[in-house]
């Protein structure tokens with residue numbers, strides 16, 4: 001609209017104010033200025049108009065106060081195909097100096113947003129324009145079923161048909177159950193949680209029923225984002241249920257012990273971030289005044305291993321030959337595979353089976369640990385020390401210093417045995433009786449030949465005992481008295497030989513020289529006796 005027409009419109013408007021109503025030339029009047037209509041129905045808005053004689057009407061239009069300028073409803077996309085003007089050709093009278101016409105606006109398929117003030121406007125050939133102000137107030141209303149909750153009855157509710165156009169009592173209502181089966185009366189009864197739907201209509205406008213009211217339908221529940229739920233991510237559970245009146249939603253976690261779980265109001269249950277403990281079943285309850293319906297949903301939160309530790313059965317120390325089972329325990333979803341390590345070296349073993357040693361050997365002693373893993377992570381366990389207890393192995397005996405053991409010297413026997421716990425040692429001498437010396441080292445100082453012989457040690461711990469093989473101590477006599485004896489013996493042999501040679505010489509001289517003279521004969525016996533004594537002595541010294 002340009003400035004000129006606006007100005008003219010303003011002038012025309014001034015002419016139409018009630019104070020100037022007596023002036024006959026311009027007028028727009030409406031027989032009904034308040035109209036109420038049901039949604040979906042067709043409404044007719046009428047007007048009578050008058051304009052000065054000898055003018056020609058160039059344009060007739062209906063418009064609303066929605067836009068701040070007169071936009072012809074026929075050009076308004078909100079009304080396209082739904083409006084129709086039926087205008088009667090104006091009749092002009094020279095005596096009254098004016099022309100009079102009527103024009104009716106028809107709107108079909110009324111919507112709630114058609115509620116507005118409608119005005120009629122005429123524009124004439126000489127530039128005059130006139131709008132009928134105020135216009136016609138159109139209210140478009142829904143038929144509504146209202147729920148009236150009686151305090152007395154918990155199993156049912158009253159339904160009341162309601163509309164803003166007709167005051168109660170002025171119209172007859174018809175009720176429908178699931179679209180058919182008409183029932184009469186202003187009120188009807190609804191049993192809580194019934195499956196049927198109820199709507200109402202005004203008698204005479206049966207084709208314009210109210211929206212149906214009904215208890216919630218089975219809710220549909222969904223998880224976003226879809227797919228695998230990983231611990232730490234953000235997850236929403238959403239519940240949707242068709243219901244009229246609109247349902248209220250409650251989320252509850254289903255507890256295994258049937259205790260009342262924590263409930264959250266609202267259509268959405270958000271986890272930010274989600275934790276492994278959030279796994280479980282949830283129930284969404286949709287509730288309106290006509291009933292309640294629930295749907296469950298399970299969520300399974302995936303996570304890498306947590307709290308990985310080794311459990312030993314039996315716990316603690318193991319006897320050699322016994323059996324032991326090591327289990328790796330870890331909280332993981334899905335269940336973890338395990339890798340076993342002994343002294344940080346991986347052990348070949350099946351990933352799910354506990355690590356079992358059926359006949360424990362001393363070499364199995366060591367520090368064990370496991371590592372749990374699934375596609376979401378890895379976690380190592382604590383270290384677990386397996387102590388294998390075993391009786392002493394056959395002890396080994398050594399002698400120090402090595403080599404010949406000389407009388408008067410000092411010798412140390414050492415006993416050593418592999419044992420767990422460490423062995424205690426006791427020394428014995430074969431036949432020789434009671435050495436029974438305690439300790440791994442047995443030192444004999446100032447050894448004598450009498451102390452030579454077989455020795456052995458016994459290793460003993462809580463599990464058992466074991467004797468060593470015999471160790472022979474060959475003590476060599478090297479004292480000064482022995483040297484003297486040998487010298488004496490050599491001297492004795494020399495004297496003996498000399499005596500024998502002398503006797504042979506004397507005997508041969510007696511044979512060759514005839515008769516020996518008696519004076520020269522000497523008795524051999526004392527000499528012989530001496531030899532015999534010497535011989536005896538040398539024999540004993542050689543022993």
Ligand SMILES: *[C@@H]1O[C@H](CO)[C@@H](O)[C@H](O)[C@H]1NC(C)=O
Nearest residue numbers: 224225234235236268270271
């Ligand atoms: C969950 O819902 C909240 C609030 O509606 C939204 O901000 C968030 O993006 C949603 N998260 C996911 C993973 O859908």
Ligand SMILES: *[C@@H]1O[C@H](CO)[C@@H](O)[C@H](O)[C@H]1NC(C)=O
Nearest residue numbers: 247248249265287288289290
């Ligand atoms: C739905 O929730 C609203 C607000 O919390 C409450 O006023 C209303 O009574 C509830 N309706 C039902 C059917 O529980």
Ligand SMILES: *[C@@H]1O[C@H](CO)[C@@H](O)[C@H](O)[C@H]1NC(C)=O
Nearest residue numbers: 400412414415439440441442
């Ligand atoms: C036994 O002798 C060895 C070697 O000399 C030594 O290392 C060890 O400590 C001794 N043991 C005891 C209990 O004295």
Ligand SMILES: *[C@@H]1O[C@H](CO)[C@@H](O)[C@H](O)[C@H]1NC(C)=O
Nearest residue numbers: 407408409445446447448479
């Ligand atoms: C060794 O034994 C002999 C005889 O028993 C004794 O005479 C000598 O004094 C001892 N020597 C030492 C160092 O004890």
Ligand SMILES: *[C@@H]1O[C@H](CO)[C@@H](O)[C@H](O)[C@H]1NC(C)=O
Nearest residue numbers: 428456457458465466467468
């Ligand atoms: C080891 O020797 C001790 C003492 O002679 C004896 O009592 C014990 O039975 C022996 N033990 C074994 C296992 O031969």
Ligand SMILES: *[C@@H]1O[C@H](CO)[C@@H](O)[C@H](O)[C@H]1NC(C)=O
Nearest residue numbers: 404405472473474475476477
């Ligand atoms: C002890 O040693 C001596 C000298 O080396 C040797 O002749 C003797 O045969 C040994 N005795 C034993 C029983 O081995």
